[in-house]
Amino acid sequence: MMTNIQLAASGGTVGAAQSKCGMCGFKNLCLPQGLNESEMGRLDKIIGRRRRVERDENLCRMEQPFHSLYAVRFGHFKTSRVNHSGQQQITGFQMAGELLGMDAIGSGQHACGVVALEDSEVCEIPFSRLQELFAEVPTLLRHFHRIMSQEIMREQNAMLFLGNMRAEQRFATFLLNLSTRYAARGYSPHSFQLRMSREDIGDYLGLTIESISRLLSRFRASGWIAVDKRELTLLDHPSLEALATGMPAPAAGARPAIMMQAAMA
Amino acid sequence: MMTNIQLAASGGTVGAAQSKCGMCGFKNLCLPQGLNESEMGRLDKIIGRRRRVERDENLCRMEQPFHSLYAVRFGHFKTSRVNHSGQQQITGFQMAGELLGMDAIGSGQHACGVVALEDSEVCEIPFSRLQELFAEVPTLLRHFHRIMSQEIMREQNAMLFLGNMRAEQRFATFLLNLSTRYAARGYSPHSFQLRMSREDIGDYLGLTIESISRLLSRFRASGWIAVDKRELTLLDHPSLEALATGMPAPAAGARPAIMMQAAMA
DNA sequence: CGCTTACTTGAGAGACTTCAAGAGTTGTGG
DNA sequence: CCACAACTCTTGAAGTCTCTCAAGTAAGCG
Missing domain, CATH: 2.60.120.10 (Jelly Rolls)
Structure with missing residues (x-):
């Protein structure tokens, strides 16, 4: 590595x-x-x-x-x-x-x-x-x-998910944002390390550490991600994007939340 | 008027x-x-x-x-x-x-x-x-x-209350922020009109219109404010500040949340 | 090896939302 | 100027999501 x-x-x-x-x-x-x-x-x-x-x-x-x-x-x-x-x-x-x-x-x-x-x-x-x-x-x-x-836009995006997204939607948005930013730096958008603790993620997303842990478990159980400690792999980008945009189903044709991810930083 | x-x-x-x-x-x-x-x-x-x-x-x-x-x-x-x-x-x-x-x-x-x-x-x-x-x-x-x-600071303050304040705390913070800003403009910090609808307030604070309505009722019942339609009077500034800062009691000596209000805009 | 820290998982509680109905207010056209 | 419609707001009851509390597992470090 x-x-x-x-x-x-x-x-x-x-x-x-x-x-x-x-x-x-x-x-x-x-x-x-x-x-x-x-x-x-x-x-x-x-x-x-x-x-x-x-x-x-x-x-x-x-x-x-x-x-x-x-x-x-x-x-x-x-x-x-x-x-x-x-x-x-x-x-x-x-x-x-x-x-x-x-x-x-x-x-x-x-x-x-x-x-x-x-x-x-x-x-x-x-x-x-x-x-x-x-x-x-x-x-x-x-x-x-x-x-x-x-x-300013980045912080407004944070207001957006803190103000009116459910936990799953916030977390999916967070993961996709990291993915986008790593991609922009020439790293893999599918596989990366979470450099922050579960608690830090929670303190960012307005959730508790327990909720983050449960979300990781649930996302893994759904086959959307793989997690090993802080090593993360996004297995089902489209489903995560559907979740992040608030679409009910991970169906084809779901509009990706590009703008949001790009600026969320 | x-x-x-x-x-x-x-x-x-x-x-x-x-x-x-x-x-x-x-x-x-x-x-x-x-x-x-x-x-x-x-x-x-x-x-x-x-x-x-x-x-x-x-x-x-x-x-x-x-x-x-x-x-x-x-x-x-x-x-x-x-x-x-x-x-x-x-x-x-x-x-x-x-x-x-x-x-x-x-x-x-x-x-x-x-x-x-x-x-x-x-x-x-x-x-x-x-x-x-x-x-x-x-x-x-x-x-x-x-x-x-x-x-940027203003938006970060918004993140602060969206991310980890309870409804009462958010709402008290919101009212005190308006108060501070009117004061800075030479208007009364105790009595002013809410120019926005309950729904707008809710969409700002990450709460529903019903919650805002209930909060107004509760604050009025507690004697902290008086409301008549959109005309608002702050009757108990110290209690509201205690609430906003997260102090348990509206006791004397509670530190006012000046910085937050000033920048929340 | 034992201690600390980070994380996971379960069960119950609480806060806020959702759904629903009704009251009050405002605006408009006859 | 009144009647009706539209909109805003209030209040209640039930439901849901997330938190809190609690216990336990796993990993890291001396």
Whole structure:
């Protein structure tokens, strides 16, 4: 099996050059999307450092002052908020190429805590320097607005399933979303590892750990998935999509929920 | 009772000048926040027109191409998304000074439909011209980023109550949020009109219309609120806050949920 | 090997929904 | 200006989904 570090290097050579945007396998999913060579070079200059984050380590905590955005280089993260009663709501799971910390721009302090789900690495992007660069590289600014807007859509999609989907529908949507995102990164859309615990999934989908466990069992019993610990295989994509879209039967001709999955992140 | 038009003019004189940002009573809640006279003048120039939207009229529909953001001048709006099964999720209620359409920047088409809850007016802000202005007015750009970030926080707060609050808690949070926002606009935080139907509230909070109706009855029976049709009075702020924060008793010393209300929008 | 952590499964309870009926309000046309 | 229709809201009763509580299994780690 490939290690995380190998995954991060996919498409690029190993070495010092690897830490440049132009050499990164995920540049087309990330901030430098659409930039030319020279613009990418300027972006490289402001990226402070590649920072390692160990499994279960906090990249940042709620209410910490905001200085930088972070782009995931490899590994996985969860972002979560805790309310007054101590209940945790996970606001998302982030993987390579995705941007962290945009919730903090408005208030100057992080609204979410960010924790690594496995040994991971991020690119630290000092926001003040990024702002300076916006003035010089309009392409970058426009793409940044797209990313922030997509983040809004992503959260709205979460509202959609939290607000009016049943447990099965939420869970199917979640699995298909992961599948879509792995596909976009060149990995198998049918077989992947769940990097988060059952509890994390529950805290994301507004369900309990027991419900998640039962859903996994039921989906497996129905032949839709195979599960071995955190190793997951989607065996019946069409049925899962029918479930996610709220169609009663997994019949042929069911419209796939592309848009939702793409933006749910 | 004041009409909407009178409300919109609050703090300004009536006439042609009224349609300028500098004359608008909500400039400090809206896009021009923090701009000086001359910068505000440049913003004025790009604002296409003040557009009237009648009650129940669509300001824009889902999947329509995106050209402009809209700032609410007066009145109220709801934004909603409909999923494949035809269920509606209301993603928010907007009032004077709030910005609409940021979800559409990423994809170039509106992810939400926007409907006026009463006769209202918006300022249309062509996004391409706004982008041009960003290059000339850095203050505007920085504030725009703050607004988008706050929108992300707002949606995350919605995730928070949809994901792990009980019906009473959600509803109390909702009422306090309205209260806070009216207060910020100079209106009474204790007494206001619900501009949306019970069904709309339900579609926002992930509950049914019957549940909302029962909640209103129960809150009234508990002496926390008074309701007459859509006219609402908050009689016991501390108890509502205790409920919203998840405290068991409405005892003294309960920490108010300021941050949540402020950003929930 | 024993401890801790992560997960699974069952049974009962509770919260909210669904279904149903009725009351109140608003709007419209004669 | 009234009568009727349409819509919104309220309330009750039954049902269902998910949670809570509880126990047990499996895996990881010292």
